[in-house]
Amino acid sequence: MTKNEFSCDALDIAIIGMSGRFAGADSVTQWWKSLLAGEELTHPKLSKNQQGEPWINLQNMIADPYDFDAAFFNIPPGEAILMDPQHRVFLECCYNALEHSGYIPGQIKRVGVYGTTYANSYLMDRVYPYLKVSQDKRYLQTQIGNEKDYLSSFVAYKLGLNGPAVSVQTACSSSLMATQLACDGLITFQADMALAGGITLGFLQEEGYSPSGDKLMSQTGHCAAFSADSTGTVYSSGVGVVVLKRLEDALRDKDTVYAVIKGGAANNDGARRVGFVVPSVEGQSEVIKMALNAAEINPTDITMIETHGTGTPLGDEIELEALHKVFAPECAPHSIQISSVKANIGHLGVASGIASLMKTALALYNQKLPAQINLQHKHKMLLQPTTPFYISDQLTSLPVNQKQLVAVSSFGLGGTNVQLIVQNWLTNHPEQQLSQARYIFPFSAKSATSLHRLLAVYREELADYHENDIGRIAYTLNERRAHFNYRCAIVANSLPELKEQLALKHNIASTVMPVNAENKVVFLFSAYDQALENNIIELMKHQPALKQYCDQLQSRIASLWSMTTWSVLLRHFIYQVSLAQWLIEQGIIPHEMLGNQAGKITADYLSDMITLDEAVLQLKHISSIASTPLVIEDTLRVRLADIALSSGVIMLEMGCPNEFNALYQQNSDWIGQDILCSVLNSTLSQDIYPLLAILWQRGVLNRLPNAIANGTIGLPGYQFDRIRYEIQSDGESEHGTLSVSYTSVEDFVRKMWCTLLCIDQYHEEETIFEYGATSLHIISFINRCNFIYKTALTAADIYAMPCIQEHTAYIAQCVDEIL
Numbered sequence: 180m181t182k183n184e185f186s187c188d189a190l191d192i193a194i195i196g197m198s199g200r201f202a203g204a205d206s207v208t209q210w211w212k213s214l215l216a217g218e219e220l221t222h223p224k225l226s227k228n229q230q231g232e233p234w235i236n237l238q239n240m241i242a243d244p245y246d247f248d249a250a251f252f253n254i255p256p257g258e259a260i261l262m263d264p265q266h267r268v269f270l271e272c273c274y275n276a277l278e279h280s281g282y283i284p285g286q287i288k289r290v291g292v293y294g295t296t297y298a299n300s301y302l303m304d305r306v307y308p309y310l311k312v313s314q315d316k317r318y319l320q321t322q323i324g325n326e327k328d329y330l331s332s333f334v335a336y337k338l339g340l341n342g343p344a345v346s347v348q349t350a351c352s353s354s355l356m357a358t359q360l361a362c363d364g365l366i367t368f369q370a371d372m373a374l375a376g377g378i379t380l381g382f383l384q385e386e387g388y389s390p391s392g393d394k395l396m397s398q399t400g401h402c403a404a405f406s407a408d409s410t411g412t413v414y415s416s417g418v419g420v421v422v423l424k425r426l427e428d429a430l431r432d433k434d435t436v437y438a439v440i441k442g443g444a445a446n447n448d449g450a451r452r453v454g455f456v457v458p459s460v461e462g463q464s465e466v467i468k469m470a471l472n473a474a475e476i477n478p479t480d481i482t483m484i485e486t487h488g489t490g491t492p493l494g495d496e497i498e499l500e501a502l503h504k505v506f507a508p509e510c511a512p513h514s515i516q517i518s519s520v521k522a523n524i525g526h527l528g529v530a531s532g533i534a535s536l537m538k539t540a541l542a543l544y545n546q547k548l549p550a551q552i553n554l555q556h557k558h559k560m561l562l563q564p565t566t567p568f569y570i571s572d573q574l575t576s577l578p579v580n581q582k583q584l585v586a587v588s589s590f591g592l593g594g595t596n597v598q599l600i601v602q603n604w605l606t607n608h609p610e611q612q613l614s615q616a617r618y619i620f621p622f623s624a625k626s627a628t629s630l631h632r633l634l635a636v637y638r639e640e641l642a643d644y645h646e647n648d649i650g651r652i653a654y655t656l657n658e659r660r661a662h663f664n665y666r667c668a669i670v671a672n673s674l675p676e677l678k679e680q681l682a683l684k685h686n687i688a689s690t691v692m693p694v695n696a697e698n699k700v701v702f703l704f705s706a707y708d709q710a711l712e713n714n715i716i717e718l719m720k721h722q723p724a725l726k727q728y729c730d731q732l733q734s735r736i737a738s739l740w741s742m743t744t745w746s747v748l749l750r751h752f753i754y755q756v757s758l759a760q761w762l763i764e765q766g767i768i769p770h771e772m773l774g775n776q777a778g779k780i781t782a783d784y785l786s787d788m789i790t791l792d793e794a795v796l797q798l799k800h801i802s803s804i805a806s807t808p809l810v811i812e813d814t815l816r817v818r819l820a821d822i823a824l825s826s827g828v829i830m831l832e833m834g835c836p837n838e839f840n841a842l843y844q845q846n847s848d849w850i851g852q853d854i855l856c857s858v859l860n861s862t863l864s865q866d867i868y869p870l871l872a873i874l875w876q877r878g879v880l881n882r883l884p885n886a887i888a889n890g891t892i893g894l895p896g897y898q899f900d901r902i903r904y905e906i907q908s909d910g911e912s913e914h915g916t917l918s919v920s921y922t923s924v925e926d927f928v929r930k931m932w933c934t935l936l937c938i939d940q941y942h943e944e945e946t947i948f949e950y951g952a953t954s955l956h957i958i959s960f961i962n963r964c965n966f967i968y969k970t971a972l973t974a975a976d977i978y979a980m981p982c983i984q985e986h987t988a989y990i991a992q993c994v995d996e997i998l
Contacts, residue, residue: 185582185605192362192440193429193604194540196280196422198272198896199376200241201524201534202415206895207279208640211541214523214549215574221415221525223400228389235400236387239415239525244268244380248899251625252337255937257959260904261306261317262324265296265418266333269378271899272420273334276374280422281434281659281891284338291342291370292331293361294420295353295377295529299325304382305906316962320955334374342370348529351487352445352591353377354419355532359443359597361423371428376420377530384414395491402526403553404488404519405495405561405570412489415525419533421540426604433890436604438540441584442474448594455593458494462596463501467586470598471505476584478509481600483548483585484568485535488519489526490553498588499560502568510567516575517568522553532589532597539585543603548575580605615887616721617672617868618653621875623663624897627691630665632898638681640895646674654888662881664693668872694878695827699770702762702785704755704778707748708834714859715754715834718867724764729757739792748777748798755781755833758858765871766880767831773818775811775838777801811838820846823854829877831870832857924991927967931960932983946981968994 197207203220204210213220221237228234247267249259259267273292277284302325310321323329327346335344343364347357354377361373390398397403397411429436446469448462471478487498506515520538521527527534542548554572561570577583587599622637624630644652667684671677719726732753755778763769774782777798784794811819819842822828832839836857843855856870874880932947933939935956947956954974961972970993980986 187426187430188441189427190366190442191426192365193424193426193434194421194437194440194536195424195429195434196276196278196282196893197420197437197537197540198275198279199417199419199534199537200268200272201417201419202239202241205242207537207541208643208895210524211545214520214538214541215547217550217552217574218523219401219552220523221400221402221413223397223413225400233390234387235390235397237384237400237413237415237525239381239413240385241268241380241416241418243901243903244382244416245903245905246901247271247904248629248901249904250937251897251899253937254337255935255956256902256904257317257931257934258320258324260906261321262904263296263299263301265299265301265378265380266324266330267904268380268418269294269296269330269376269420270334270337272376272378272418273374274338275896276376276420276422277338278660278896279893280372280424281655281893282372282422283659283661284340285661287372288339288341289371290335290338290340291361291364291373292334292340292344293347293357293364293373293375294331294334294345295347295349295357296327296330297377297379297381297528297530299327300382301325301906305908308908309906314966316966317959320959340374342373347377349595349597350591350593351526351528351531352589352595352597353529353532354534355536355587355589355597355599356445356591356595358421358423358440358533358536359445359599362440362443365423365425371424373423374420375423376418376533377527378418379528379530380416380418381414381528385416388414397490401553402490402522403555404486404490404522404551405499405517405558406490406554407556407558409490409492409495409558412491412494412521413525415527417524417527417530417534419530419537421533421537435891435893437544439602439604441476441600441602442470442472443597443599444469444473445595445597448596452594458497458590459594460497460501460504462594463498463588463590464504466596466598467501467505467588470586470600474584474600476600478506479511479514480584481506481510481515481586482583483539483542484515484517485539485585485587486517486519487531487535487588487590488517488521490519490521495558496560498590499558499568503560503566506567507565512565512567513569515567515569516548517570518548518551520549522551523549532587535587535589536599536601539587539601542577543583543585543601546577546579546603548577550574577603615650617670617866618649618886619657619868619872619875619883620653620669620671620677621656621660621662621666621872621883622668623661623666624900625663625665626900627665629898629900630667630691631685632900633895634667634681634685636895636898638678638685641674641678641681644674644892648892649674649677650886650888651890651892652677652894653886655891655894657883657886659891660894664878665691666694666876666878667691668875668883670866670868670872694876696878697827698877698879699822699825699828700767700874700879701822701828701830702759702769702772702782703830703832703839704759704772704774704781705832705834705837705839706774706776706778707751708837711751711754711834711859715758718859722761722867725757725761728760729753732757735791736795740795746798748801749795751777752781752784752794752798756785758833759785762831762858765884766882767874769831771822773815775815778833779815781833811842816842828854829874829879830855835859924968924994925987927964928983928987928990931963935959941983943982943984943987945983947977947983948981952981964990969997970994 224236332344358375361375402413403409448459452459669680772782
């Protein structure tokens with residue numbers, strides 16, 4: 180195999196998707212643009228604290244870390260507020276990562292979750308004081324929502340993933356260790372896909388730090404990795420998750436491959452160091468050699484290294500010595516470019532390794548390596564003429580379709596070292612995409628607010644896509660995204676038209692109503708549609724299945740009746756029946772079918788009220804076609820008036836706008852109501868997509884026609900409708916507070932069950948089990964009730980009286996007796 184030959188080996192693991200949030204960047208797209216622009220996202224600023232001492236202010240926290248879309252994951256607010264914010268954000272990030280890879284959470288099963296989280300200050304500072312003062316007894320629920328043990332298993336539970344769920348803790352190398360373990364799980368077929376990542380929300384340093392404090396901290400506020408001016412690191416916050424899959428499976432399924440993990444290794448420094456927190460040259464050099472061996476490559480094959488690069492003078496020097504020990508004996512001078520993303524975003528603790536891996540994957544996929552910032556003067560070891568390494572403060576373009584092998588390092592405090600070898604992959608989206616005349620782009624969310632935000636994000640980010648991507652965009656939105664009840668569908672034939680429509684739809688998205696679960700479709704058949712024949716013939720050119728229905732019906736009629744000529748009404752009947760049957764095949768199932776005059780024969784036949792023989796016989800007895808404007812029969816007019824304004828009704832006129840459309844225009848009560856659509860457009864008959872888009876928005880149609888595409892494409896993820904869940908800290912009493920007020924026992928019961936079960940309302944006559952109550956919900960309910968009212972309610976009481984009305988009355992009686 181030549182040096183630049185790409186091969187798919189059995190142990191290769193593909194990175195097929197990712198998601199993340201960082202200080203100053205709410206998405207991976209924003210983050211990558213900031214890296215390419217050479218931005219320092221922590222924005223350090225020197226100032227003085229209240230005592231007049233030097234202080235460094237940082238923007239080192241993700242936006243709104245306490246905000247969470249609990250309703251999306253069906254988590255009751257009472258549980259969400261007790262959860263570590265890191266658990267909440269990681270769950271959302273995992274969902275978005277699966278979306279980005281083109282897979283719908285809940286519809287794929289053999290997926291592993293390997294995650295890590297930073298120290299939980301929320302539990303100690305907020306939750307524990309609140310539990311202690313309020314005597315809230317939800318200890319088990321608190322443990323589940325806060326302990327690191329449950330980070331990955333909770334994601335697996337909420338997303339319905341059946342692979343290994345492993346929480347990993349090796350300090351700074353945790354998230355890259357999670358990735359290494361995920362690769363092992365895929366190679367040994369414990370899972371078919373895997374999520375790997377980590378999160379750090381460092382609330383204790385959210386407001387900055389004193390340069391005279393921790394000696395590992397930068398004295399200037401800048402992380403200057405491998406700079407002679409470096410004075411220390413900068414701690415920051417962020418979350419990152421990648422989606423992994425065996426490369427051979429990813430290529431088979433036409434997934435987007437951002438990069439390929441060729442091998443990896445992990446070890447520990449053990450006692451080969453002067454202190455527990457001091458890195459080891461021997462340990463680091465050893466793990467690099469192990470990773471190279473695992474990937475079956477030589478040091479000379481490496482072209483880049485994404486280093487651990489914390490910016491601490493001792494740490495950087497030890498890392499350079501370890502790298503020199505491995506690469507200097509064999510590699511040419513200045514042949515390997517090194518970099519560190521920590522200069523841009525700070526040290527993310529347990530999430531630092533996944534950030535390095537994501538940066539590397541994006542650099543290889545986009546063929547651009549961001550500049551190394553904060554590099555006024557290079558480290559002395561990089562100035563040596565024989566060093567194999569170089570570092571650049573300029574954006575570097577990588578060779579096109581030339582193999583690049585990158586070593587990614589992450590070294591944990593405590594000595595656990597992890598090394599991955601990552602390679603680029605051939606650009607796997609075709610230059611000439613398969614095309615079709617029109618596409619439907621479906622967007623949906625669980626709330627109007629989320630849908631509004633989703634359209635805004637797509638409008639902005641579509642500027643980064645190419646016209647050849649349009650088919651894959653439509654395919655991914657249609658086939659590889661979950662469809663929710665707040666919907667907007669756009670029909671377009673180009674990206675400029677799609678962006679134009681997004682701008683128009685964005686203005687009304689916040690007023691969209693959810694899909695009506697009681698949708699009723701009524702097929703309406705006109706007496707005679709003069710434009711139907713020409714239009715349906717044109718439509719059949721684009722819809723072979725429709726032509727097949729038409730041909731089959733003609734053959735059946737020909738076998739029943741020997742006619743040398745076909746009457747106009749008989750051809751009209753064939754076209755109406757074929758169109759209706761084709762729509763039914765698309766998933767548009769009529770609740771009722773009505774027809775006017777000759778159209779009633781079509782409706783009766785499709786409703787199995789008459790046979791085909793009877794239908795043809797009735798049509799033969801209709802001697803002529805009315806030349807005057809068609810009038811709807813009185814009985815039919817009354818029937819339409821009854822059903823027109825019923826909840827969820829939508830009427831479909833089988834053909835072009837005709838007498839039913841005229842009736843719609845004559846009824847002032849109907850105008851403005853989205854209750855009538857004509858199946859065909861007289862000006863563009865082959866374009867059935869606007870109708871299908873409307874029906875999908877209404878929930879009548881659950882599946883849209885497949886878009887022609889050669890695979891998926893990474894798209895913006897779901898825009899969560901977040902609410903702040905934060906137990907407020909009481910500065911005076913140093914106890915957390917969670918304000919709750921109830922006007923009566925009935926009010927208490929209603930608010931508690933709605934909160935615990937994540938519902939808006941309930942019927943008092945029903946039992947709590949009909950709304951999904953479990954033993955944990957019941958325990959939480961009785962603990963709160965006993966704390967508020969000093970009752971002695973037990974779980975047995977609720978099990979004996981599960982009817983909400985019944986146990987509400989019982990609790991009220993107990994409270995009256997106490998009072």
